[in-house]
Amino acid sequence: MNATRRSFGTKEDLALALAETVAEHLNDGIGARGHAVLAVSGGSTPARFFAVLGRRKDIDWEKVTVTLVDERWVDETNDRSNALLVNEKLLQGPAASAHFVPLYSGGDEPTSAAIARTNLAVNALPTPFDVVILGMGHDGHTASFFPGGDNLAAALTGEGPALAIRAPGAGEPRVTLVLKRLLDASGLYLHIEGEEKLATLEKAASEGPVEDMPIRSILRQSQTPLTIFWSP
Numbered sequence: 001m002n003a004t005r006r007s008f009g010t011k012e013d014l015a016l017a018l019a020e021t022v023a024e025h026l027n028d029g030i031g032a033r034g035h036a037v038l039a040v041s042g043g044s045t046p047a048r049f050f051a052v053l054g055r056r057k058d059i060d061w062e063k064v065t066v067t068l069v070d071e072r073w074v075d076e077t078n079d080r081s082n083a084l085l086v087n088e089k090l091l092q093g094p095a096a097s098a099h100f101v102p103l104y105s106g107g108d109e110p111t112s113a114a115i116a117r118t119n120l121a122v123n124a125l126p127t128p129f130d131v132v133i134l135g136m137g138h139d140g141h142t143a144s145f146f147p148g149g150d151n152l153a154a155a156l157t158g159e160g161p162a163l164a165i166r167a168p169g170a171g172e173p174r175v176t177l178v179l180k181r182l183l184d185a186s187g188l189y190l191h192i193e194g195e196e197k198l199a200t201l202e203k204a205a206s207e208g209p210v211e212d213m214p215i216r217s218i219l220r221q222s223q224t225p226l227t228i229f230w231s232p
Protein backbone atom coordinates (compact mmCIF):
# COMPACT_ATOMS: atom_id res chain seq x y z
CA MET A 1 0.00 0.00 0.00
CA ASN A 2 1.70 3.23 -1.17
CA ALA A 3 -0.58 5.42 0.90
CA THR A 4 0.17 8.02 3.51
CA ARG A 5 -2.02 7.91 6.61
CA ARG A 6 -2.88 11.02 8.65
CA SER A 7 -4.61 10.28 11.97
CA PHE A 8 -6.48 12.90 13.96
CA GLY A 9 -7.69 12.99 17.55
CA THR A 10 -11.19 14.11 16.71
CA LYS A 11 -13.56 14.21 13.74
CA GLU A 12 -13.47 18.00 13.95
CA ASP A 13 -9.67 18.11 13.71
CA LEU A 14 -9.86 15.81 10.69
CA ALA A 15 -12.51 17.98 9.03
CA LEU A 16 -10.44 21.13 9.52
CA ALA A 17 -7.27 19.50 8.15
CA LEU A 18 -9.00 17.92 5.16
CA ALA A 19 -10.72 21.21 4.33
CA GLU A 20 -7.34 22.96 4.47
CA THR A 21 -5.80 20.35 2.16
CA VAL A 22 -8.70 20.55 -0.31
CA ALA A 23 -8.60 24.36 -0.27
CA GLU A 24 -4.93 24.26 -1.21
CA HIS A 25 -5.64 21.96 -4.17
CA LEU A 26 -8.58 24.08 -5.35
CA ASN A 27 -6.61 27.31 -5.10
CA ASP A 28 -3.66 25.72 -6.93
CA GLY A 29 -6.02 24.64 -9.72
CA ILE A 30 -7.68 28.04 -9.93
CA GLY A 31 -4.28 29.73 -9.95
CA ALA A 32 -2.94 27.49 -12.70
CA ARG A 33 -5.98 27.07 -14.96
CA GLY A 34 -8.62 29.50 -13.74
CA HIS A 35 -10.86 26.71 -12.45
CA ALA A 36 -10.85 23.61 -10.25
CA VAL A 37 -12.85 20.38 -10.03
CA LEU A 38 -13.65 18.58 -6.77
CA ALA A 39 -15.22 15.09 -6.81
CA VAL A 40 -16.63 13.89 -3.50
CA SER A 41 -18.26 10.83 -2.02
CA GLY A 42 -21.62 10.69 -0.30
CA GLY A 43 -22.75 8.62 2.65
CA SER A 44 -22.67 9.77 6.29
CA THR A 45 -18.97 10.39 6.91
CA PRO A 46 -18.37 13.57 4.87
CA ALA A 47 -21.09 15.84 6.40
CA ARG A 48 -18.86 17.53 9.00
CA PHE A 49 -16.02 18.01 6.52
CA PHE A 50 -18.45 19.41 3.92
CA ALA A 51 -19.74 22.00 6.40
CA VAL A 52 -16.19 23.11 7.32
CA LEU A 53 -15.03 23.28 3.69
CA GLY A 54 -18.14 25.11 2.48
CA ARG A 55 -17.61 27.91 5.01
CA ARG A 56 -14.14 28.77 3.70
CA LYS A 57 -13.96 32.25 2.17
CA ASP A 58 -10.42 31.80 0.84
CA ILE A 59 -11.68 29.83 -2.19
CA ASP A 60 -13.10 31.55 -5.30
CA TRP A 61 -16.05 29.15 -5.35
CA GLU A 62 -17.43 30.58 -8.62
CA LYS A 63 -14.40 28.95 -10.27
CA VAL A 64 -15.00 25.56 -8.64
CA THR A 65 -17.03 22.68 -10.08
CA VAL A 66 -18.16 20.04 -7.60
CA THR A 67 -19.25 16.59 -8.73
CA LEU A 68 -19.70 13.14 -7.17
CA VAL A 69 -17.69 9.93 -7.37
CA ASP A 70 -20.95 8.00 -7.28
CA GLU A 71 -24.68 8.38 -6.78
CA ARG A 72 -27.66 6.36 -5.82
CA TRP A 73 -30.05 6.44 -8.79
CA VAL A 74 -32.59 8.69 -7.10
CA ASP A 75 -33.51 12.33 -7.67
CA GLU A 76 -32.26 15.19 -5.50
CA THR A 77 -35.42 15.25 -3.37
CA ASN A 78 -34.74 11.73 -2.10
CA ASP A 79 -33.04 11.45 1.30
CA ARG A 80 -30.73 8.80 -0.18
CA SER A 81 -29.38 11.25 -2.76
CA ASN A 82 -25.69 12.16 -2.52
CA ALA A 83 -26.51 15.28 -4.53
CA LEU A 84 -28.95 16.28 -1.77
CA LEU A 85 -26.21 15.74 0.84
CA VAL A 86 -23.74 17.90 -1.12
CA ASN A 87 -26.29 20.63 -1.71
CA GLU A 88 -27.40 20.69 1.93
CA LYS A 89 -23.99 20.31 3.63
CA LEU A 90 -21.36 21.66 1.24
CA LEU A 91 -22.94 24.09 -1.22
CA GLN A 92 -24.08 26.56 1.40
CA GLY A 93 -22.71 30.00 2.33
CA PRO A 94 -19.55 30.85 0.34
CA ALA A 95 -19.61 27.46 -1.43
CA ALA A 96 -23.14 28.08 -2.75
CA SER A 97 -21.41 29.91 -5.64
CA ALA A 98 -19.78 26.70 -6.87
CA HIS A 99 -21.12 24.86 -9.94
CA PHE A 100 -22.48 21.37 -9.24
CA VAL A 101 -22.55 18.53 -11.78
CA PRO A 102 -24.80 15.68 -10.62
CA LEU A 103 -24.44 12.08 -11.79
CA TYR A 104 -28.16 11.28 -11.64
CA SER A 105 -29.61 12.23 -15.02
CA GLY A 106 -33.29 11.36 -14.66
CA GLY A 107 -35.62 8.40 -14.83
CA ASP A 108 -36.22 5.44 -12.56
CA GLU A 109 -33.34 3.32 -13.88
CA PRO A 110 -29.75 4.07 -15.02
CA THR A 111 -30.48 3.01 -18.59
CA SER A 112 -27.82 3.25 -21.28
CA ALA A 113 -29.46 6.47 -22.46
CA ALA A 114 -29.38 7.89 -18.94
CA ILE A 115 -25.73 6.91 -18.44
CA ALA A 116 -24.95 8.49 -21.81
CA ARG A 117 -26.44 11.74 -20.47
CA THR A 118 -24.33 11.43 -17.32
CA ASN A 119 -21.18 10.75 -19.33
CA LEU A 120 -21.84 13.76 -21.55
CA ALA A 121 -21.82 15.94 -18.41
CA VAL A 122 -18.77 14.27 -16.84
CA ASN A 123 -16.77 14.33 -20.08
CA ALA A 124 -17.36 18.08 -20.28
CA LEU A 125 -15.34 18.49 -17.07
CA PRO A 126 -11.64 19.28 -17.36
CA THR A 127 -9.20 16.57 -16.25
CA PRO A 128 -7.32 15.75 -14.16
CA PHE A 129 -9.73 16.53 -11.34
CA ASP A 130 -7.99 18.66 -8.75
CA VAL A 131 -9.27 16.59 -5.83
CA VAL A 132 -11.04 13.24 -5.49
CA ILE A 133 -12.27 12.25 -2.04
CA LEU A 134 -13.27 8.66 -1.46
CA GLY A 135 -15.06 6.99 1.40
CA MET A 136 -15.17 3.32 2.27
CA GLY A 137 -17.90 1.01 3.43
CA HIS A 138 -17.52 -1.65 6.10
CA ASP A 139 -17.45 -4.23 3.29
CA GLY A 140 -14.45 -2.56 1.67
CA HIS A 141 -16.37 -0.86 -1.14
CA THR A 142 -15.43 2.60 -2.34
CA ALA A 143 -17.39 4.85 -4.67
CA SER A 144 -19.95 2.29 -5.88
CA PHE A 145 -17.40 -0.46 -6.38
CA PHE A 146 -19.35 -2.98 -4.35
CA PRO A 147 -18.35 -6.63 -3.89
CA GLY A 148 -20.62 -8.64 -6.16
CA GLY A 149 -21.42 -5.62 -8.31
CA ASP A 150 -22.79 -6.63 -11.72
CA ASN A 151 -20.50 -4.14 -13.47
CA LEU A 152 -17.56 -4.23 -11.05
CA ALA A 153 -15.08 -5.53 -13.63
CA ALA A 154 -15.98 -2.72 -16.03
CA ALA A 155 -15.74 -0.18 -13.20
CA LEU A 156 -12.22 -1.40 -12.40
CA THR A 157 -10.94 -1.64 -15.98
CA GLY A 158 -13.19 0.47 -18.21
CA GLU A 159 -12.77 3.88 -19.80
CA GLY A 160 -16.02 5.24 -18.35
CA PRO A 161 -16.11 7.91 -17.22
CA ALA A 162 -19.21 6.61 -15.45
CA LEU A 163 -21.32 3.47 -15.54
CA ALA A 164 -24.32 1.90 -13.87
CA ILE A 165 -23.80 -0.78 -11.24
CA ARG A 166 -26.14 -2.88 -9.13
CA ALA A 167 -24.98 -4.94 -6.18
CA PRO A 168 -26.18 -6.70 -3.06
CA GLY A 169 -25.78 -4.17 -0.25
CA ALA A 170 -25.82 -1.16 -2.57
CA GLY A 171 -29.51 -0.42 -2.13
CA GLU A 172 -30.71 1.42 -5.23
CA PRO A 173 -29.06 0.98 -8.61
CA ARG A 174 -25.96 3.17 -8.64
CA VAL A 175 -23.93 5.23 -11.07
CA THR A 176 -20.21 5.41 -10.35
CA LEU A 177 -17.11 6.97 -11.88
CA VAL A 178 -14.74 4.25 -13.02
CA LEU A 179 -11.34 3.64 -11.43
CA LYS A 180 -9.50 5.24 -14.34
CA ARG A 181 -11.40 8.49 -13.76
CA LEU A 182 -10.97 8.41 -9.98
CA LEU A 183 -7.20 8.08 -10.37
CA ASP A 184 -6.98 10.93 -12.90
CA ALA A 185 -6.61 13.41 -10.06
CA SER A 186 -4.03 15.81 -8.69
CA GLY A 187 -5.06 14.93 -5.14
CA LEU A 188 -6.56 11.59 -4.06
CA TYR A 189 -7.88 11.14 -0.54
CA LEU A 190 -9.66 8.45 1.46
CA HIS A 191 -11.74 9.80 4.37
CA ILE A 192 -12.71 7.21 6.96
CA GLU A 193 -13.69 7.44 10.61
CA GLY A 194 -13.98 4.95 13.47
CA GLU A 195 -12.17 1.86 14.69
CA GLU A 196 -14.31 -0.48 12.56
CA LYS A 197 -13.36 1.29 9.32
CA LEU A 198 -9.70 1.19 10.42
CA ALA A 199 -9.97 -2.58 10.88
CA THR A 200 -11.59 -2.84 7.45
CA LEU A 201 -8.71 -0.83 5.98
CA GLU A 202 -6.14 -3.09 7.62
CA LYS A 203 -7.91 -6.15 6.22
CA ALA A 204 -8.07 -4.54 2.77
CA ALA A 205 -4.34 -3.79 2.98
CA SER A 206 -3.65 -7.52 3.37
CA GLU A 207 -3.67 -10.19 0.68
CA GLY A 208 -6.85 -11.02 -1.17
CA PRO A 209 -8.79 -10.41 -4.37
CA VAL A 210 -9.70 -6.84 -5.31
CA GLU A 211 -13.20 -8.09 -6.06
CA ASP A 212 -13.69 -9.07 -2.43
CA MET A 213 -12.73 -5.60 -1.14
CA PRO A 214 -12.70 -3.19 -4.09
CA ILE A 215 -10.97 -0.45 -2.04
CA ARG A 216 -7.92 -2.62 -2.80
CA SER A 217 -7.97 -1.20 -6.34
CA ILE A 218 -7.15 2.18 -4.79
CA LEU A 219 -4.68 0.88 -2.21
CA ARG A 220 -2.68 -1.19 -4.70
CA GLN A 221 -2.37 1.31 -7.55
CA SER A 222 0.80 3.35 -7.96
CA GLN A 223 -0.50 5.95 -10.43
CA THR A 224 -1.79 8.52 -7.95
CA PRO A 225 -0.47 8.99 -4.40
CA LEU A 226 -3.21 8.32 -1.85
CA THR A 227 -3.53 10.04 1.50
CA ILE A 228 -5.82 8.47 4.10
CA PHE A 229 -7.48 10.75 6.64
CA TRP A 230 -8.66 8.88 9.73
CA SER A 231 -10.05 9.78 13.12
CA PRO A 232 -11.69 7.70 15.86
Ligand SMILES: O=C(O)[C@H](O)[C@@H](O)[C@H](O)[C@H](O)COP(=O)(O)O
Pocket residue numbers: 041042043044045046069070071072082134135136137138141142143144
Ligand atom coordinates in the same frame (compact mmCIF):
# COMPACT_ATOMS: atom_id res chain seq x y z
O1 LIG B 1 -22.86 6.66 -2.17
C1 LIG B 1 -22.17 6.28 -1.22
O2 LIG B 1 -22.59 5.59 -0.27
C2 LIG B 1 -20.72 6.68 -1.13
O3 LIG B 1 -20.23 7.37 -2.13
C3 LIG B 1 -19.94 5.51 -0.68
O4 LIG B 1 -18.86 5.11 -1.43
C4 LIG B 1 -19.50 5.86 0.74
O5 LIG B 1 -18.29 6.59 0.71
C5 LIG B 1 -19.35 4.63 1.57
O6 LIG B 1 -20.54 3.87 1.43
C6 LIG B 1 -19.14 5.00 3.04
O7 LIG B 1 -20.34 5.55 3.49
P1 LIG B 1 -20.48 6.07 5.01
O8 LIG B 1 -19.69 7.34 5.06
O9 LIG B 1 -21.95 6.31 5.17
O10 LIG B 1 -19.92 4.99 5.90
